[in-house]
Amino acid sequence: MADFSADVFQNEYLPAGGDTLDAVITVTSGANVSAAGSKQLVEVIIIDVSGSMNEDRGAKIQAAKVATMAAVDTLDDGVEFAIIAGTDRAHQLYPRNGLAVADAGTRREAKDTIQRVRADGGTAIGTWLQLAAQLHRTRPDAISHSILLTDGKNQHEPHHVLQASIDACIGLFQCDCRGLGTDWNVDEMRLVADALLGTVDIIPRPEDMEAEFRALISSAMKREVANVALRLWSPKGAQMEFLKQVSPTIEDMTGKGLPVNPLTNDYPLGAWSPGESRDYHLRVKIPAGGVGDERLGARVMLAINDEAEPIALVRAIWTDDENLSTRINREVAHYTGQAELAEAIHDGLAARAGGDEESATMKLGRAVQIAHETGNVASARLLEKVVDVDDPEAGTVRLKRNVAAEDEMALDVRSTRTVRVGKQGS
Amino acid sequence: MTDVSAEPRVCGVCGEVARPDDNWCEACGADLAPAALEIPGDADATPAFVATGPCVSCGAPVEDITDDGWCQQCGTKQPEPGDHVVDDLGALAVVCDRGRKHGANEDAGAIGRDRDTVVLVVCDGVSSTDQSHHASQAAASVAAEVLLDGEDAIGARMVRAAAQAQNAVVEATPAASDQPPSCTFVAALAAPELDSGVGATAITVAWLGDSRAYWIDDEGARQLTRDHTWAIEQRTIGDLTEDEIASDPRAHSITRWLGADAIDVVPEIVTTTVDASGLLLVCSDGLWNYASEPNAMATLVAEHDADGPTPLELSQRLVAAANELGGHDNVTAAIARFPLVEETVTVTGSDPAALDVDSHPTTSEPTKSNGS
Numbered sequence: 001m002a003d004f005s006a007d008v009f010q011n012e013y014l015p016a017g018g019d020t021l022d023a024v025i026t027v028t029s030g031a032n033v034s035a036a037g038s039k040q041l042v043e044v045i046i047i048d049v050s051g052s053m054n055e056d057r058g059a060k061i062q063a064a065k066v067a068t069m070a071a072v073d074t075l076d077d078g079v080e081f082a083i084i085a086g087t088d089r090a091h092q093l094y095p096r097n098g099l100a101v102a103d104a105g106t107r108r109e110a111k112d113t114i115q116r117v118r119a120d121g122g123t124a125i126g127t128w129l130q131l132a133a134q135l136h137r138t139r140p141d142a143i144s145h146s147i148l149l150t151d152g153k154n155q156h157e158p159h160h161v162l163q164a165s166i167d168a169c170i171g172l173f174q175c176d177c178r179g180l181g182t183d184w185n186v187d188e189m190r191l192v193a194d195a196l197l198g199t200v201d202i203i204p205r206p207e208d209m210e211a212e213f214r215a216l217i218s219s220a221m222k223r224e225v226a227n228v229a230l231r232l233w234s235p236k237g238a239q240m241e242f243l244k245q246v247s248p249t250i251e252d253m254t255g256k257g258l259p260v261n262p263l264t265n266d267y268p269l270g271a272w273s274p275g276e277s278r279d280y281h282l283r284v285k286i287p288a289g290g291v292g293d294e295r296l297g298a299r300v301m302l303a304i305n306d307e308a309e310p311i312a313l314v315r316a317i318w319t320d321d322e323n324l325s326t327r328i329n330r331e332v333a334h335y336t337g338q339a340e341l342a343e344a345i346h347d348g349l350a351a352r353a354g355g356d357e358e359s360a361t362m363k364l365g366r367a368v369q370i371a372h373e374t375g376n377v378a379s380a381r382l383l384e385k386v387v388d389v390d391d392p393e394a395g396t397v398r399l400k401r402n403v404a405a406e407d408e409m410a411l412d413v414r415s416t417r418t419v420r421v422g423k424q425g426s
Numbered sequence: 427m428t429d430v431s432a433e434p435r436v437c438g439v440c441g442e443v444a445r446p447d448d449n450w451c452e453a454c455g456a457d458l459a460p461a462a463l464e465i466p467g468d469a470d471a472t473p474a475f476v477a478t479g480p481c482v483s484c485g486a487p488v489e490d491i492t493d494d495g496w497c498q499q500c501g502t503k504q505p506e507p508g509d510h511v512v513d514d515l516g517a518l519a520v521v522c523d524r525g526r527k528h529g530a531n532e533d534a535g536a537i538g539r540d541r542d543t544v545v546l547v548v549c550d551g552v553s554s555t556d557q558s559h560h561a562s563q564a565a566a567s568v569a570a571e572v573l574l575d576g577e578d579a580i581g582a583r584m585v586r587a588a589a590q591a592q593n594a595v596v597e598a599t600p601a602a603s604d605q606p607p608s609c610t611f612v613a614a615l616a617a618p619e620l621d622s623g624v625g626a627t628a629i630t631v632a633w634l635g636d637s638r639a640y641w642i643d644d645e646g647a648r649q650l651t652r653d654h655t656w657a658i659e660q661r662t663i664g665d666l667t668e669d670e671i672a673s674d675p676r677a678h679s680i681t682r683w684l685g686a687d688a689i690d691v692v693p694e695i696v697t698t699t700v701d702a703s704g705l706l707l708v709c710s711d712g713l714w715n716y717a718s719e720p721n722a723m724a725t726l727v728a729e730h731d732a733d734g735p736t737p738l739e740l741s742q743r744l745v746a747a748a749n750e751l752g753g754h755d756n757v758t759a760a761i762a763r764f765p766l767v768e769e770t771v772t773v774t775g776s777d778p779a780a781l782d783v784d785s786h787p788t789t790s791e792p793t794k795s796n797g798s
Contacts, residue, residue: 297501313494
């Protein structure tokens, strides 16, 4: 079994009749995570080559080519890879079919092919994903990763086709989505990334693309164990109120459980690198016990290829000592705040887009206040591009009249990035 | 007592049982010394929880108890080995339970029988002190042993039992302890009183602190002990009003105990003669706090004794009742029912002596087992 450990942060004391347990679980991978299986990486790069990529006198398509060639150069020998060019349908650019094994020859061939690409046509992201799924499906045990780059909205297929295509990809590969410029749709890309355990970000300028692609490939190549799942057992009568990843970003996992048995569910975590650490916030409702009773609210296990190992216990002890039961755990409080921050940014931007300035001012003000309190400097800086801050402690802000579209989108896509406890003021 | 070194050893290579003095395995020739002494696994690791019955809460079968002690159905923590200790000698039994509020069980009980003589001992560890559970266990076991084995006059034996229990507590005291372990002490010895007619029983009770003994029969309950607490002692002195006593923070503090910091460990002793049938109950305050007056205790016992339960069943019920009422403290109830039922060969607990038939060939030898 692979090398994982966990810490649980919770107040296990509940008052008489109390039935709701909150816990933050930090899962950390050790140096030997790969012990469990294959380290083979399969990388499928999906590039938007629709007609809009010709904008800026060809700067976008040129930058996309440079970035993709850089990504190919970054691949270690032995990585299996393919490149898909996407328009209103999907074209496999390299190799002609199947996957290529990276070496000096295939890298050169791939780059030659990329050089010759011309941008033309529409955008149907669902078809791109379907082709990527076909390729990834041939390597079920590999660490399967894709990069999806688009500069526009999914205009040339109905939404339900995109949704169905995403659903068909779940569990086959992980996908990091990048939007170039400001004409793409954050919610669309988030839909893909959430389902496929990836990230979303904006690449405002074409010239930033190369560095971003190199970074994405490097981090994919660090992954050493695929198909990791958080396996949660809860007692009879328990109800999972929510399960969220809360660090490094907030991702709701509540609906992603796959039943193992009536009391146990697997929540897919994707692939892990050695020495990684992620935090999860769990809230579970369990049947209340009597004062003095001690029960397990959840047993946290780590499952890889159906081998599971217990890593943490979430406990409940009922007490009539209010000094114990009213304490709020520091980590739980912190991440509750980070989740509220992300929600306030999201709601504030939505209100602003809908013309409800009063509500937008209030929500974004609250966001500024939490970012300030919890030392989330990155979010605070992004907020300052959208609002003028009069008093960060009180959360008093004014909406800026002129906001760059890229600043608003950056705030939106990065609103789910959290900071950890103890990083305040850094 | 069994000599540990005389335990049969098993060859670590082939599994052959070896004689205690063998250095080499007769069957395969392997070196016995290291293999036989080897303890598998990490000595510091938490031993796996061994479930002995269904879930205490939802009744899920024993297979559903995990090896870290939780029910896989309802999630209830199963009691630790020391959390609920039972000993049953038929005519007498002891049940010692952690209760609902305390994290550890610092009570201990020990019972024993030699023909028509029975001994019941309860010690209640003072929870503010270090290692109290070790102290109370050691004290109860030693005292029961002294009381059963002694030939001297019963009063002198009681003093000796308390003194040896005190030594055991002091031995259990960690070096340089700011809060040396301490515990209460109550011991009852009942034996036929031949001078007072057929069936009469003489009961001698010795105690230090607030653990109690009661005699309960058709006429009600009689408290045989008088608590060594600040409140009771002030009432005897009579200088303070009842209100002043009751409102004093020291009211419930015990004034006498066993422990390295004890001033005087000569117990108070009373002797009484009782008629043929009834119950001798020895208990900690975890029980009597819910039935402080003798009448209340008589009622509590009567409620659970109507269908003629065995002493074990009755002890279990009284402990369960205390837990129902809040279980604010550790609870111990030791009960002997008179007339004593015929002694049966009872193998209780994991005491190797109980299994060592060779060293105790007849059942008339003293049987002593401790409840912790």
